Each structure stands twice: as C-alpha cells, then as structure tokens.
Amino acid sequence: MLNIRRKEYEALRQHGEETYPHECCGVLLGQMGEDGARSVTSVARAGNTRTDSAHNRYNIDPKELIRIQRHGREHGQDIIGFYHSHPDHPAQWSQTDLAEAHWFGCSYIITSVEKGKAALTNAFELTGSDENDKKLVSEKIEVK
Amino acid sequence: MPKIQIPTPLRQYAGKQPAVEVQAGTIGDALSDLVAKHPDLRRHLYTDEGKLRAFVNVYLNDEDVRYLQKEATAVKDGDSISIVPSIAGGLN
Numbered sequence: 337m338l339n340i341r342r343k344e345y346e347a348l349r350q351h352g353e354e355t356y357p358h359e360c361c362g363v364l365l366g367q368m369g370e371d372g373a374r375s376v377t378s379v380a381r382a383g384n385t386r387t388d389s390a391h392n393r394y395n396i397d398p399k400e401l402i403r404i405q406r407h408g409r410e411h412g413q414d415i416i417g418f419y420h421s422h423p424d425h426p427a428q429w430s431q432t433d434l435a436e437a438h439w440f441g442c443s444y445i446i447t448s449v450e451k452g453k454a455a456l457t458n459a460f461e462l463t464g465s466d467e468n469d470k471k472l473v474s475e476k477i478e479v480k
Numbered sequence: 481m482p483k484i485q486i487p488t489p490l491r492q493y494a495g496k497q498p499a500v501e502v503q504a505g506t507i508g509d510a511l512s513d514l515v516a517k518h519p520d521l522r523r524h525l526y527t528d529e530g531k532l533r534a535f536v537n538v539y540l541n542d543e544d545v546r547y548l549q550k551e552a553t554a555v556k557d558g559d560s561i562s563i564v565p566s567i568a569g570g571l572n
Contacts, residue, residue: 359570368488386570393570398537398544402562405485409498414488418567425571433569438535440489444569462489466523 338417338443338459339478340364340376348379349454352421352447358390363401364417364443365408374416374443380404393432394420417443417459424449427456429472437462437472444472482559484514490563493520502561507538508551510561525563537564 344364351360361384366377382400386393396418405415418439422428427448429437437444440462447457459477464470481501486494494500500517504510511532515522525536532538538545539562545553555561 361567363567382567386568389570394568396567398539398562398564398566399542401564401567402485402539402542405487405562414498416488420569422571430569430571432571436535436566436568436570438489438565439487439567441492442489 337373337476337478338376338445338461339373339480341480344376344379345457345477345479348419348445349447349457351381351419352423352449352454353452355384355390355421356449356452357423359384359386359392359394359421359423361394361396361418361420363396363404363415364419364445365404365411365413366416368414368416368441372441376416377413378408378411379419380407391423415439415442417445419445419447421447421449421454424451427458429460434470434472437470438467440464440470443475445477481557482510482555482561484510485560485562487563487565489565490521490524493524494518504555506551507540507545507553507555507561510555511538511551535566537566538562539564 363380382396385395448455460472502510502513
C-alpha cells in the first residue's frame with residue numbers, strides 16, 4: 337500500500353505532462369511503516385540523464401539522488417520510491433523497468449501520458465530478496 | 481571515522497541503520513569493514529566473483545569513486561560515503 341496526498345499525486349502526474357513526449361522521473365520521499373506500507377510526504381523532481389533516448393528511457397544521476405537523499409534526511413524523510421512516465425504507452429512496468437529496478441521494498445510509480453495528458457497512474461513494489469527472484473508487484477495507491 | 485550512508489532497501493541487512501561508521505583509509509577498506517560488520521550485505525553489493533555489482537554506485541561525498549581512484553580512493557574522518565543503487569528504466 338502506498339499512501340500519497342493529492343498534492344504530491346497531482347505533482348508527479350503534472351511532471352509527466354510537462355516533459356511529454358519525453359519520460360519524466362523523480363523520487364518519492366517519506367516514511368516506511370513497520371507494516372510495509374509507505375507514506376509519501378514529498379516528491380522531488382529529477383532530471384532525466386538519458387537525453388539520447390528520453391522518449392523511452394530514464395535515468396537519475398546518482399549525484400542528484402544523493403542531494404535529494406541528504407535533503408530528505410534533514411527533514412526526517414527517507415527515499416521510499418521513484419516515479420516515471422510512459423509517454424503514449426500503458427502505465428505498466430516494462431522488462432527494462434524490471435531489469436533496472438534495484439531498490440527492494442520501494443515503490444515504482446508509472447503514469448501513462450496520452451497525447452500530453454496524464455492518464456492512468458499505477459504503483460508497483462519491487463519484491464524479492466535479490467536480483468534473481470525480483471518482481472514488480474502491483475500495489476494499491478491511497479490518495480488522500 | 482568515515483560514515484557510509486545505507487540506502488533504504490539495504491538497511492534490513494545493516495541492523496536497520498541509516499548509516500554505519502567504518503574504520504578505513506580507503507573506499508575499499510570502508511566497504512570491507514562494512515561487510516565484515518554486516519555480512520548479509522555482501523551478496524547485495526558484490527558479485528560471486530567479488531566485484532562490486534555494476535548497478536551499485538559508490539560516492540565519496542559528492543564524487544563518483546569510479547572517477548577518483550576507485551577502491552583505492554583515500555578517505556578520512558568526517559567523509560560521507562554513499563551507496564546508491566542505480567535508478568533507471570523506461571519503455572522497451
């Protein structure tokens with residue numbers, strides 16, 4: 337379960353509209369509950385370093401992630417997931433998304449952006465114990 | 481002592497700590513001390529051949545150690561070392 341406020345939910349969807357027809361990407365900051373539920377308290381936009389193929393690839397510069405992580409730490413927030421958009425494609429994870437996902441127990445949000453408008457937004461948790469058995473499993477988004 | 485920042489998915493293998501202090505003179509020493517203290521981290525950071533996994537980025541303060549002296553990069557008291565699994569993906 338991923339809890340997110342309306343403000344942050346709309347902000348990440350809007351990001352996908354702004355970068356269309358390119359993929360947007362960003363970081364979910366908040367708290368991991370003992371029960372495994374994640375609560376987003378802020379979202380941080382990140383630049384997509386894949387300028388060579390930004391319509392179908394995203395990559396967040398680790399240096400930018402460290403900066404976001406440091407900022408979060410100062411405000412009592414952890415990195416609990418990431419978001420990106422799929423321009424003119426469904427809000428479903430791709431084989432590339434799974435192969436490139438390494439943050440176990442975190443949420444990966446995907447928003448489909450159809451002709452420039454944010455459509456469906458889905459969330460998936462990266463489950464498993466290592467690279468050999470990892471899976472992206474659909475999780476409920478609770479927008480408050 | 482230098483401190484290693486542990487990313488959220490790996491904290492379960494590091495006593496649930498967000499950061500671990502290490503005794504080290506280099507990045508290689510720091511990572512060795514980390515896995516000596518928390519052996520369960522080893523398979524998440526290293527391949528079976530003992531190489532750092534390709535998707536594991538290691539930063540010394542704000543610098544990628546790959547562009548410094550890699551595992552031989554010197555570290556000192558007060559340095560912050562970050563382990564950052566890569567964030568990427570996209571359409572097929």
